[in-house]
Amino acid sequence: xxxxxxxxxxxxxxxxxxxxxxxxxxxxxxxxxxxxxxxxxxxxxxxxxxxxxxxxxxxxxxxxxxxxxxxxxxxxxxxxxxxxxxxxxxxxxxxxxxxxxxxxxxxxxxxxxxxxxxxxxxxxxxxxxxxxxxxxxxxxxxxxxxxxxxxxxxxxxxxxxxxxxxxxxxxxxxxxxxxxxxxxxxxxxxxxxxxxxxxxxxxxxxxxxxxxxxxxxxxxxxxxxxxxxxxxxxxxxxxxxxxxxxxxxxxxxxxxxxxxxxxxxxxxxxxxxxxxxxxxxxxxxxxxxxxxxxxxxxxxxxxxxxxxxxxxxxxxxxxxxxxxxxxxxxxxxxxxxxxxxxxxxxxxxxxxxxxxxxxxxxxxxxxxxxxxxxxxxxxxxxxxxxxxxxxxxxxxxxxxxxxxxxxxxxxxxxxxxxxxxxxxxxxxxxxxxxxxxxxxxxxxxxxxxxxxxxxxxxxxxxxxxxxxxxxxxxxxxxxxxxxxxxxxxxxxxxxxxxxxxxxxxxxxxxxxxxxxxxxxxxxxxxxxxxxxxxxxxxxxxxxxxxxxxxxxxxxxxxxxxxxxxxxxxxxxxxxxxxxxxxxxxxxxxxxxxxxxxxxxxxxxxxxxxxxxxxxxxxxxx
Amino acid sequence: xxxxxxxxxxxxxxxxxxxxxxxxxxxxxxxxxxxxxxxxxxxxxxxxxxxxxxxxxxxxxxxxxxxxxxxxxxxxxxxxxxxxxxxxxxxxxxxxxxxxxxxxxxxxxxxxxxxxxxxxxxxxxxxxxxxxxxxxxxxxxxxxxxxxxxxxxxxxxxxxxxxxxxx
Numbered sequence: 010x011x012x013x014x015x016x017x018x019x020x021x022x023x024x025x026x027x028x029x030x031x032x033x034x035x036x037x038x039x040x041x042x043x044x045x046x047x048x049x050x051x052x053x054x055x056x057x058x059x060x061x062x063x064x065x066x067x068x069x070x071x072x073x074x075x076x077x078x079x080x081x082x083x084x085x086x087x088x089x090x091x092x093x094x095x096x097x098x099x100x101x102x103x104x105x106x107x108x109x110x111x112x113x114x115x116x117x118x119x120x121x122x123x124x125x126x127x128x129x130x131x132x133x134x135x136x137x138x139x140x141x142x143x144x145x146x147x148x149x150x151x152x153x154x155x156x157x158x159x160x161x162x163x164x165x166x167x168x169x170x171x172x173x174x175x176x177x178x179x180x181x182x183x184x185x186x187x188x189x190x191x192x193x194x195x196x197x198x199x200x201x202x203x204x205x206x207x208x209x210x211x212x213x214x215x216x217x218x219x220x221x222x223x224x225x226x227x228x229x230x231x232x233x234x235x236x237x238x239x240x241x242x243x244x245x246x247x248x249x250x251x252x253x254x255x256x257x258x259x260x261x262x263x264x265x266x267x268x269x270x271x272x273x274x275x276x277x278x279x280x281x282x283x284x285x286x287x288x289x290x291x292x293x294x295x296x297x298x299x300x301x302x303x304x305x306x307x308x309x310x311x312x313x314x315x316x317x318x319x320x321x322x323x324x325x326x327x328x329x330x331x332x333x334x335x336x337x338x339x340x341x342x343x344x345x346x347x348x349x350x351x352x353x354x355x356x357x358x359x360x361x362x363x364x365x366x367x368x369x370x371x372x373x374x375x376x377x378x379x380x381x382x383x384x385x386x387x388x389x390x391x392x393x394x395x396x397x398x399x400x401x402x403x404x405x406x407x408x409x410x411x412x413x414x415x416x417x418x419x420x421x422x423x424x425x426x427x428x429x430x431x432x433x434x435x436x437x438x439x440x441x442x443x444x445x446x447x448x449x450x451x452x453x454x455x456x457x458x459x460x461x462x463x464x465x466x467x468x469x470x471x472x473x474x475x476x477x478x479x480x481x482x483x484x485x486x487x488x489x490x491x492x493x494x495x496x497x498x499x500x501x502x503x504x505x506x507x508x509x510x511x512x513x514x515x516x517x518x519x520x521x522x523x524x525x526x527x528x529x530x531x532x533x534x535x536x537x538x539x540x541x542x543x544x545x546x547x548x549x550x551x552x553x554x555x556x557x558x559x560x561x562x563x564x565x566x567x568x569x570x571x572x573x574x575x576x577x578x579x580x581x582x583x584x585x586x587x588x589x590x591x592x593x594x595x596x597x598x599x600x601x602x603x604x605x606x607x608x609x610x611x612x613x614x615x616x617x618x619x620x621x622x623x624x625x626x627x628x629x630x
Numbered sequence: 631x632x633x634x635x636x637x638x639x640x641x642x643x644x645x646x647x648x649x650x651x652x653x654x655x656x657x658x659x660x661x662x663x664x665x666x667x668x669x670x671x672x673x674x675x676x677x678x679x680x681x682x683x684x685x686x687x688x689x690x691x692x693x694x695x696x697x698x699x700x701x702x703x704x705x706x707x708x709x710x711x712x713x714x715x716x717x718x719x720x721x722x723x724x725x726x727x728x729x730x731x732x733x734x735x736x737x738x739x740x741x742x743x744x745x746x747x748x749x750x751x752x753x754x755x756x757x758x759x760x761x762x763x764x765x766x767x768x769x770x771x772x773x774x775x776x777x778x779x780x781x782x783x784x785x786x787x788x789x790x791x792x793x794x795x796x797x
Binding site for chain 1: 637640641644645646648649650652653655656657659660661662663664665666667694697698705709746747748750751752756757758759
């Protein structure tokens with residue numbers, strides 16, 4: 010049978026060849042041929058025409074003037090996409106590669122100073138993700154830069170003109186980061202621990218400095234300073250320290266840690282799901298828990314940093330702020346509210362399921378959980394309520410405007426600020442409950458501490474609610490300060506409550522130790538879900554930061570005159586963000602796979618101390 | 631028999647489904663492209679009535695006025711409502727006519743801030759808004775038309791024209 014196919018294949022190939030040859034012969038025979046003329050005749054018209062065309066082209070080429078291109082295109086591909094996709098992937102990997110060393114260093118330091126080598130192994134486990142991610146960051150950075158230089162030469166000329174002094178330090182710092190990173194990673198266990206910690210510190214300082222320089226370029230595009238109205242450079246320092254530089258630095262630093270923690274937790278979850286032994290499962294359960302705690306801890310102050318950044322946009326130019334929160338991009342923040350709500354729900358759910366690690370508490374759970382869930386759901390709903398709603402003309406008439414007569418009041422900042430602050434407090438309470446599960450305080454003032462904690466948290470929640478309601482009745486100039494008071498109250502309450510909790514739990518009696526490795530599989534999928542949501546959120550916020558400038562490359566200084574000068578619809582933007590997120594997870598999956606190949610037989614494992622598994626007993630790491 | 635899919639497949643499905651869900655949410659919100667503002671050309675013979683129409687168009691578009699300000703709303707507003715501005719303009723600052731007051735509000739918005747509101751409105755003759763003097767006259771005519779008697783023409787003069795300091 011197989012031979013018949015081979016013979017038939019050969020026949021088909023010969024037939025195809027014959028058809029091709031025949032077609033070519035036919036086409037050649039149909040070509041124009043000059044008529045046969047006498048030998049004395051002039052050159053045939055066709056040859057003469059070809060010569061004339063060639064001569065004309067040579068003449069035109071020789072005299073072609075050089076013109077500085079304002080824009081270029083690559084085929085029919087929209088330039089926006091050619092920059093957007095590599096830029097966002099660069100940002101995602103850069104965020105990851107800046108965040109991981111930060112918490113790796115902290116975990117390693119805890120291990121060194123406490124003498125608990127489990128932390129060293131955990132730090133090394135996360136550090137394995139750094140080197141390939143660093144390469145990918147550089148690759149996408151180069152890709153993005155090439156695209157910008159090729160597609161937007163005039164804009165890049167201005168950026169080079171303004172920031173030329175910053176590029177050399179940037180490159181040198183990049184080399185330094187590579188040196189620190191590879192020495193830190195490959196030198197694990199080969200230096201004195203303090204020297205190794207010093208390398209980690211150097212890596213973090215250099216990485217942060219790189220980010221600060223890049224942030225100067227990005228923030229300048231939205232809130233330019235240090236240049237004249239036509240864009241002529243006046244002061245590089247003023248251009249660097251422009252209006253939104255510091256808030257972007259702070260916002261990105263915190264967001265990077267939250268994002269990095271969530272991706273590291275997803276890595277641990279992935280390893281947990283594929284673990285072959287109880288010991289491995291216990292280790293990755295703990296690693297996922299630590300990654301999630303890092304993500305949540307950084308996520309709690311993130312809305313405050315975001316609010317600060319947004320208020321700086323307002324401060325720089327009211328039209329920018331309004332465009333973002335009340336203008337063409339306002340619906341983007343409804344999508345953002347859905348994302349953040351899902352992340353909060355996921356993080357709380359993971360903490361609640363995590364209480365099941367303590368024997369006996371898995372069946373009933375903490376009685377406060379149902380109330381916390383209700384509070385989170387209500388806050389989520391308020392945050393995601395738009396001021397105006399999509400409605401038909403008859404619906405608008407029936408409502409008496411584009412806002413719903415009742416729900417419309419929940420769509421304003423007073424309600425949203427209240428919701429997000431209460432949401433943060435609720436998540437913090439979940440975390441405190443998790444820390445307390447399975448422990449009985451032994452300090453004599455434990456009850457007083459509990460009451461004090463409850464009073465502080467309830468007081469903060471009450472104060473936030475009071476300001477939220479009062480915000481509807483005061484003038485804008487007064488109301489705008491309320492958000493600062495709310496943030497201050499919530500941050501202070503969390504700091505005080507955490508401190509009291511720490512003191513109350515000193516020398517606490519363990520009812521039973523957490524049994525690492527006993528988390529149900531779905532809890533690990535929640536960790537992956539949180540990481541995907543974080544990544545998507547980063548992508549969406551990347552879009553809004555850029556879209557805010559609308560038809561300006563550099564806001565108010567250099568107008569975008571390209572075919573891509575318009576801001577696309579949110580639907581289109583979310584499709585691109587999704588594509589980028591999927592691409593990121595394909596690549597980060599590759600990073601995870603490489604990390605899992607390298608680590609199994611490393612020296613750090615030799616130091617590994619076994620974690621208590623299902624039947625074991627030990628202290629909470 | 632219970633079917634158990636490999637972990638990798640479960641994770642891939644979870645990532646795709648989560649991403650698809652957020653993409654779907656993105657399709658539920660209103661979809662509008664934000665186009666660069668249209669350039670408005672004002673001819674010399676334009677009448678006051680025509681200026682009002684042009685001013686309204688500018689207020690909605692290139693001038694960005696209605697990005698912040700409202701018309702006919704009350705309560706805890708973030709920016710002053712513009713309804714009735716035409717009748718109020720002449721009485722805001724002693725010694726300033728409605729035209730001078732409106733011109734000052736547009737060229738030097740922080741010179742006078744309505745009680746209860748914060749300063750911060752950008753001067754609209756400068757970038758990024760960058761209206762021309764004639765376009766600003768059109769906006770002033772439109773503002774006058776809200777509760778007042780429009781008198782602005784292209785021949786109207788004021789101390790702020792050409793970026794003057796008002797003196």
